[in-house]
Amino acid sequence: MGGGSRACGDRRDARGDDSRGGRGDDSRGASAVVAVVVLCGLTVILATVVAGGLTGLQERAEPTPTAAMRLAVDGETLTLTHTHGDPLDMRALRMIVSVDDEPLRHQPPVPFFSASGFDPGPTGPFNTASDPEWTVGESASLTLAGTNSPTIEPGSTVTVELYQDDTRIVTTETTAR
Template sequence: MPCQFRRSTRGSSVLIGSVLLIGLVVVVAAAVGAAAFDAADASPTPTRPTALSLGVSGDTLSLTHEGGAPLDVDSLAVRISVDGESLAHQPPVPFFSASGFRPGPTGPFNAAADPRWTVGETATLKLAGTNDPTIEPGATVTVRVFDGDTPVAALEATAS
């Protein structure tokens, strides 16, 4: 009886080894395929260009959405500099009251407004006297708008 047990064990080990090897190949192939599909889905979708314009009058900045896809203000970051020097306080759009800015921005920069900034809408904000540097007539004001880490626009205007 012991001899018969040995013979069946030898035949089983070859069969079990083959099944395990095939199973391992199938699992690896599935993992590689899933990774390839994830990489294809993760590629960024091209976005349509967005056109914004900037107007500066005194301490008031007006940004108008001139064309392109609507922007989600909740995901935007706005960075302002005057004559190449960044403001001490940057606007946390959207907001109602923020350090370095007068309360109550208008348009989509106001926290109570619709966060979708569409073509034709103008967002305004006013610098407070507590922000530095101040905007003097003739100063060059640069506004950079980002959607997350992606630049949307770099605008420049001369203050009047």
């Protein structure tokens, strides 16, 4: 009678005790303990590897350069002079130009030779034929084409921002002559 079906030759009573006086298969409980210990060990090892990898990435990251620029605007021509700070790699920079707080419709893809919204042949590090490293004392200029807007009028406030990745490294502005 008792509790459930039993296979032939099974010597367990209704409580699960076998006729030898103990619980059934003790190796199942030991297997669970071993599995928990192994999983904990693997977790610790994995966490160590991931943390070590992230630390290595942080050590290899290039520091963001710092620089100061002077901006001059004469008509539609913008001239930036690197006045102080680290050399800048023009290939890693993005430039945003605004006139009276309105971004230009076509932004300069520095360095470039010919681009929509700009007269061809910028000077200095803005030109693809120049050394891409922009150092203290060097000037670079570009001229807006008539196809770009807004136009620069005498008295307009012109702002130039330089970014490396998503970090702004330079902001400079001046009043157009």
